Amino acid sequence: xxxxxxxxxxxxxxxxxxxxxxxxxxxxxxxxxxxxxxxxxxxxxxxxxxxxxxxxxxxxxxxxxxxxxxxxxxxxxxxxxxxxxxxxxxxxxxxxxxxxxxxxxxxxxxxxxxxxxxxxxxxxxxxxxxxxxxxxxxxxxxxxxxxxxxxxxxxxxxxxxxxxxxxxxxxxxxxxxxxxxxxxxxxxxxxxxxxxxxxxxxxxxxxxxxxxxxxxxxxxxxxxxxxxxxxxxxxxxxxxxxxxxxxxxxxxxxxxxxxxxxxxxxxxxxxxxxxxxxxxxxxxx
Ligand SMILES: NC(=O)c1ccc[n+]([C@@H]2O[C@H](COP(=O)([O-])OP(=O)(O)OC[C@H]3O[C@@H](n4cnc5c(N)ncnc54)[C@H](O)[C@@H]3O)[C@@H](O)[C@H]2O)c1
Numbered sequence: 013x014x015x016x017x018x019x020x021x022x023x024x025x026x027x028x029x030x031x032x033x034x035x036x037x038x039x040x041x042x043x044x045x046x047x048x049x050x051x052x053x054x055x056x057x058x059x060x061x062x063x064x065x066x067x068x069x070x071x072x073x074x075x076x077x078x079x080x081x082x083x084x085x086x087x088x089x090x091x092x093x094x095x096x097x098x099x100x101x102x103x104x105x106x107x108x109x110x111x112x113x114x115x116x117x118x119x120x121x122x123x124x125x126x127x128x129x130x131x132x133x134x135x136x137x138x139x140x141x142x143x144x145x146x147x148x149x150x151x152x153x154x155x156x157x158x159x160x161x162x163x164x165x166x167x168x169x170x171x172x173x174x175x176x177x178x179x180x181x182x183x184x185x186x187x188x189x190x191x192x193x194x195x196x197x198x199x200x201x202x203x204x205x206x207x208x209x210x211x212x213x214x215x216x217x218x219x220x221x222x223x224x225x226x227x228x229x230x231x232x233x234x235x236x237x238x239x240x241x242x243x244x245x246x247x248x249x250x251x252x253x254x255x256x257x258x259x260x261x262x263x264x265x266x267x268x269x270x271x272x273x274x275x276x277x278x279x280x281x282x283x284x285x286x287x288x289x290x291x292x293x294x295x296x297x
Pocket of ligand 1: 021022023024025026027028044045046048049050051070071072073074075090094112113114115144163164165166167170171
């Protein structure tokens with residue numbers, strides 16, 4: 013296999029670590045904010061001109077959904093200006109750009125019998141969602157050789173719901189979890205593998221929904237986590253209104269995967285992904 017030269021930004025994050033692992037046989041240039049702050053155009057250009065990668069995988073993001081409501085400028089810089097800078101730089105060396113977006117670009121107001129296709133109307137309801145949606149648009153303005161993978165409910169080697177709820181489940185007799193928000197939990201390693209398959213198979217450039225298969229809600233997800241991890245803790249179902257957050261959460265985050273599956277990309281179910289995650293992380297959690 014010919015080694016690709018791959019520049020990873022945000023390489024120390026949850027997805028960044030998984031991408032490093034999946035692309036280990038390629039020539040990797042791993043960077044995080046200390047090496048390339050993606051919000052600073054000349055830093056991005058310097059690195060990209062120096063290494064001339066075949067592909068840039070942008071795993072960097074401002075991901076604190078509630079924090080973004082207050083830190084609007086920072087969220088905008090990282091989630092919108094950053095991707096724009098990367099798109100301009102990637103285009104200048106004819107590199108492919110892989111970028112990650114989110115279910116939060118939709119308003120999530122559809123009935124849960126209805127799932128979101130890639131081209132459905134966007135209507136983000138939070139600052140985070142707006143910045144990610146603007147980031148997608150900036151990429152489309154500055155480069156044609158891009159993949160945008162919209163993912164959701166990500167868990168991997170980092171701070172995530174699975175770790176947090178397991179910590180609570182081990183300490184408490186019961187936890188309250190919302191049952192009225194639906195989506196697809198996604199293992200960072202599986203998303204890294206989707207990215208890998210897309211580049212290997214050279215699927216058509218564009219935007220794809222990329223999560224593990226199957227849908228659930230946070231309450232049932234928690235019950236499955238506790239079941240698989242053998243944690244004895246009662247799970248109390250509550251509504252979103254009973255557990256208010258600073259930023260609005262979409263109730264329907266269900267992303268249709270027909271487009272990516274139509275390109276022969278293999279994706280596991282979220283339950284299978286969770287089992288592999290728990291096995292891999294069993295000494296850490
Ligand atoms: N975590 C989720 O549940 C979730 C859901 C949907 C979509 N996503 C998207 O998936 C992608 C990966 O998310 P994650 O959970 O791995 O994120 P993460 O927060 O674990 O990692 C983000 C990384 O970006 C780096 N970073 C922050 N600002 C930077 C800057 N200015 N320049 C360079 N690096 C910077 C951080 O240091 C960190 O290492 C993001 O695009 C995110 O928006 C995540």
